Amino acid sequence: MKRTPHLLAIQSHVVFGHAGNSAAVFPMQRVGVNVWPLNTVQFSNHTQYGQWAGEVLASQQIPALVEGIAAIGELGNCDAVLSGYLGSADQGRAILTGVARIKAINPKALYLCDPVMGHPEKGCIVPQEVSDFLLDEAAAMADFLCPNQLELDSFAGRKPQSLFDCLGMAKALLARGPKAVLVKHLDYPGKLPDGFEMLLVTADGSWHLRRPLLAFPRQPVGVGDLTSGLFLARVLLGDSLLAAFEFTAAAVHEVLLETQACASYELELVRAQDRIAHPRVRFEATPISF
Numbered sequence: 080m081k082r083t084p085h086l087l088a089i090q091s092h093v094v095f096g097h098a099g100n101s102a103a104v105f106p107m108q109r110v111g112v113n114v115w116p117l118n119t120v121q122f123s124n125h126t127q128y129g130q131w132a133g134e135v136l137a138s139q140q141i142p143a144l145v146e147g148i149a150a151i152g153e154l155g156n157c158d159a160v161l162s163g164y165l166g167s168a169d170q171g172r173a174i175l176t177g178v179a180r181i182k183a184i185n186p187k188a189l190y191l192c193d194p195v196m197g198h199p200e201k202g203c204i205v206p207q208e209v210s211d212f213l214l215d216e217a218a219a220m221a222d223f224l225c226p227n228q229l230e231l232d233s234f235a236g237r238k239p240q241s242l243f244d245c246l247g248m249a250k251a252l253l254a255r256g257p258k259a260v261l262v263k264h265l266d267y268p269g270k271l272p273d274g275f276e277m278l279l280v281t282a283d284g285s286w287h288l289r290r291p292l293l294a295f296p297r298q299p300v301g302v303g304d305l306t307s308g309l310f311l312a313r314v315l316l317g318d319s320l321l322a323a324f325e326f327t328a329a330a331v332h333e334v335l336l337e338t339q340a341c342a343s344y345e346l347e348l349v350r351a352q353d354r355i356a357h358p359r360v361r362f363e364a365t366p367i368s369f
């Protein structure tokens with residue numbers, strides 16, 4: 080029997096609604112991965128409501144929890160680490176130490192970094208020191224890096240002028256260490272207004288994918304977290320990077336269709352669960368090169 084992969088997911092938890100682990104854990108489980116959720120913050124709700132209650136986890140708790148898993152002899156079973164929304168730069172450093180610890184026991188373990196840097200205009204609030212940490216320290220250790228356009232711009236230090244420019248910016252990130260860069264949301268001059276576009280860049284090739292842009296009165300949150308979680312889950316289940324990319328686009332689109340149909344602001348993950356596991360839509364990525 081094929082072994083069920085294990086994934087340590089280190090990102091935010093919200094009590095109400097879906098962002099961070101609260102957007103990614105259930106879908107990752109639903110596609111067939113054992114998830115170990117480690118919550119960097121516990122907030123009442125995501126920050127785009129403009130107000131929230133709750134606390135950031137003390138950064139020393141991260142090594143303490145990782146050591147607790149080591150103490151029961153399970154750390155070597157960890158096949159991948161995912162990191163997302165961080166409450167402090169110290170938490171980020173503690174995660175990198177944990178990744179190194181896990182890779183020392185299981186050299187095949189993968190690390191996916193979703194460099195959540197915040198989006199002040201949208202109300203996604205992340206401390207500046209976290210953005211600096213992601214730019215200066217995390218990218219070098221990541222096997223997979225999953226920025227959105229703003230995060231890609233921060234890495235490159237500039238905005239793109241075209242799709243090929245985005246490709247160049249993502250390729251430049253490969254030189255920093257990651258095996259693959261998934262740009263979860265592209266935005267560049269000349270982009271067609273009715274599409275939502277993503278890019279997958281690897282040493283073996285690059286692919287561009289377009290899916291329909293859906294209309295929402297208020298943009299749902301947690302889509303990025305859902306995207307990076309499903310991508311990593313499918314890679315662990317044995318998909319090629321390209322297959323995981325195409326699956327992720329389809330499953331996320333299914334969630335957005337369900338969310339739109341329910342006129343909901345929060346992602347309708349529970350209602351969409353069968354569609355997450357078996358998307359009915361399919362989007363083909365097309366190879367792209369200069």
Ligand SMILES: Nc1ncnc2c1ncn2[C@@H]1O[C@H](COP(=O)(O)OP(=O)(O)O)[C@@H](O)[C@H]1O
Nearest residue numbers: 227228263264275291292293298299300302303
């Ligand atoms: N197919 C789609 N139609 C409309 N909006 C979408 C679609 N897919 C994703 N979105 C929205 O696009 C935005 C992507 O946000 P962005 O900040 O670029 O990435 P992230 O989700 O990582 O923060 C989110 O507001 C999300 O709700």
Ligand SMILES: Cc1ncc(COP(=O)(O)O)c(C=O)c1O
Nearest residue numbers: 091125126164203301302303304
């Ligand atoms: C607590 C929390 N976690 C994670 C996120 C990231 O969500 P997204 O997947 O939309 O980037 C947000 C965004 O506001 C947030 O408030």
Ligand SMILES: [Mg+2]
Nearest residue numbers: 195227303304
């Ligand atoms: Mg994001």
